[in-house]
Amino acid sequence: MDLPVMPPVRPMLAKAVKGIPDPDKHGGLAFEPKWDGFRCLLFKDGDEVELASRNTKPLTRYFPELVAAAREQLPERCVLDGEIFVAIGDRLEFEVLQERIHPAESRITKLAEETPASFVAFDLLALGDESFVDRPFAERRTALEDALTGLDGPCFLTRVTTDPAEAEGWFEQFEGAGLDGVVAKPLTAPYTQNGRTMLKIKHARTADVVLAGFREHKTSTPELPLVGSLLLGLYDDQGQLQHIGVSASFTAQRRAELFEELQPLVVDIADHPWGAWQEFLVANPGRVPGTQSRWSQGKDLSFTPLRPERVLEVSYDHMEGRRFRHTAHFQRWRPDRDPESCGYDQLEEPVSYDLARVLESDR
Structure with missing residues (x-):
């Protein structure tokens, strides 16, 4: 594997705030649903795919169905920040997702078929031969949308809005699908590893x-x-x-x-x-x-x-x-x-x- 951004990578983090923040006070904000799963950095170089947790531990062996999906659905060479989740019916189920981390290969294979996972991307660190970590989020998001057009699962692109009123609606509505709140990202901020650049608004x-x-x-x-x-x-x-x-x-x-x-x-x-x-x-x-x-x-x-x-x-x-x-x-x-x-x-x-x-x- 030879990518512009190589593992290990510590993902960008968020600090908690109360209520939907005012975009004007942060130089513009993009709002996204806050997914309730395993944070995952996805590295793909041709057929080589690696999944890493937020503390850089490997997740690849536990989700063979996502490795196969990444090979089929994602750009040839890319590094994505996102979340692994498992949905049962119309809700996320974190308890079921936890069961996917199992030492036995036979159990992993069985669960991959019975409770398959999905991956939702929400940031772009590299595409082709280019690193995007130093670019503002607005540019990263545009490039991410261009690269991931037409995904219909198990790989997805997260929704985004710059309208705080719409974000407020998401905060109230999306919890019914098992989501955890809303994340706000400064439009001008680069991707800062392990830095609390983002803002998170969670239910209390x-x-x-x-x-x-x-x-x-x-x-x-x-x-x-x-x-x-x-x-x-x-x-x-x-x-x-x-x-x-x-x-x-x-x-x-x-x-x-x-x-x-x-x-x-x-x-x-x-x-x-x-x-x-x-x-x-x-x-x-x-x-x-x-x-x-x-x-x-x-x-x-x-x-x-x-x-x-x-x-x-x-x-x-x-x-x-x-x-x-x-x-x-x-x-x-x-x-x-x-x-x-x-x-x-x-x-x-x-x-x-x-x-x-x-x-x-x-x-």
Whole structure:
């Protein structure tokens, strides 16, 4: 492989902002849907195709169907920045995408047929013998549109608009198809590796959840015990407390205070709602806390169970099935709430939206 831009490449990043930004304050902005998948740098030189993650790790072997599609659909020699996703019906499914990272070749081949992935391109780093990294995004986007005309899957070109009102509509509508928000790119900015040049606008919501346990921080010692993360739960329709995610990001002082504050709630696992799960050795779709999965090999996931008597309010951005997609952020304790009143019915459901309409790209 011999391209104007060669791996490893660290992709351009985005910093979070609240609300759709004013293009005039940034010298002009282009808005795109924020895809919820694996960030991917795609390198193609003839029949040679390499896929790399945002931290430069190889993804090529896990997505043979995308390698074949790139050979057929993409320009002879190019370097693209984009996202790998898996769609089931009219929604993106990140949990299904995660299952594609598997060590067994036979499993990879099977999943490539059963849950094929797609690649959506949203930036151009090189085309033919030319590097585009130093060119402004407006030029990169024009060249990208010219190079990727007529794609209809599994390789796609993302939609783009310079109209903030249209971007606002995307932000509200596209979540129903499993997307994660909106990205804004300065029209005059070059492609800056590992630089937070872009802006991201993500959904933010709050929920009242039950405190069910905690894990100790990696720096915790018997002399100075520290809480690392709080394990959170919600009650389902059958009255069972389900694991919905964790809350973390506390100061060192607050970690120590929490450890002392929560000691009166410590209970034996046999007397805890999750006691029946202690027999599991592998997490069952991420819903069994304190157990191993292939995503957590080597990590200490043991936890201290707590009587589910305290309620806290957390902020979150996105759901992944029945769980928070990312770590939730502690907001405040809610002593006025009964734990049994904290159910899934409080979570906001996004309006349904057809993924095929999101993938419609026009100039």
